[in-house]
Amino acid sequence: MAADPSPAHDLPVYVIGAGPGGLAVAAVLRRRGVRTVVLEKSDAVGASWRRHYARLRLHTTRRRSSLPGLRMPRSFGRWVARADVVRYLEKYALHHGLDVVTGVEVTRVERAPDGPGWLLHATGGRRLRCRAVVVATGFNHTPRLPDWPGRASYGGELLHASGYRDAGPYAGKDVLVVGVGNTGAEIAVDLVEGGAARVRLAIRTVPHIVRRTTAGWPAQSTAILIRRLPAWLVDPAAAVLCRISLPNLAAQGLPRPRTGLYTRARQGAIPVQDVGLLDAVRKGLVEPVAAVESFEHDKVVLTDGSRVSPDVVIAATGYVRALEGLVGDLGVLDARGRPVVHGARSPKGAPGLYFTGFTNPISGMLREMAIDARRIGRRIAKSPAA
């Protein structure tokens, strides 16, 4: 399919990805009268939320997770369930009359060779010309599975957390969950509640754990208040709060972290919100163990030298942003594959190219994506074609 040679001002804006980040930008642009098309590789909006595990609820409040131009209804409660997030995203696209084209995967973004704007290469041989492009492909779609020695010849069952839906298949089984971010912590608790025979949690770096609310005050509100303060101020205060409000589980294998909460958050490790992990560890229902070092036939070798033989290993080891194929040629990614800018700024030498959803802010990603959407919308609406 040939690229559209229309003059720049007639060209649409393409948003890649119909998750919350992409839908929010499209809604703002539409309200500003900018012709915008959202390209989505799956068959519906909110694809990543359709795949998440069943018990998932937002750990950010409903009020602070709504996207521009449509609040989540009160009936969703304060901590919105996964299925309601999907419902909200469906309604959001309809409410704003968004032009979402599903089943189209953008494979490469390049500068238009013959004039202003951008050229997208997409499945089905499509070549799509646009005045600006917003990359909102998310960073939770390509699982990161560490290349542990012996992994390929491991005889047991090993899956990434992205393949976990609920505890049903693991009832009566001995399960090792690897990684203690929010996902690993929540899956471990889900397994306990779902009747797994034994649940161990392999921990490489002890996480900061915070209560979702303290006396009705959400952790997210604290995060918003402190996010511009220096770490040297926040870290000691957070340590005191942690000592007062959380049990010391060092004897159960979950000591308090040595590095400050905010220092770690700035390195990308946001705190784990407690949805039952502390209680499960205190009762011995989740057993913290050392990190995974390697695999040996049907055994898992831990960094303290011990060997365990679980029935199933669930790797809650995160995701990679996987932007290299899409924009890797443009010099807009840093050494870790992250966009060099986000929000309303375009990378140097790539005017009209925007990214949203590739940071992991302590104040909540949905909230930050809503802020980015307004800024990106304003910037694009004011800009001539690049």
Ligand SMILES: Cc1cc2nc3c(=O)[nH]c(=O)nc-3n(C[C@H](O)[C@H](O)[C@H](O)COP(=O)(O)OP(=O)(O)OC[C@H]3O[C@@H](n4cnc5c(N)ncnc54)[C@H](O)[C@@H]3O)c2cc1C
């Ligand atoms: C388990 C979990 C819980 C979370 N809980 C919270 C929370 O409580 N509060 C909060 O604020 N944040 C939370 N987040 C973080 C964040 O808000 C979500 O991940 C959110 O879905 C990110 O939105 P997004 O639009 O950037 O990406 P996604 O929701 O991943 O959407 C990206 C879309 O792009 C599509 N796509 C990808 N590549 C292409 C391509 N090449 N061409 C076309 N389409 C493509 C995908 O199919 C997908 O539909 C959570 C994340 C996870 C993983």
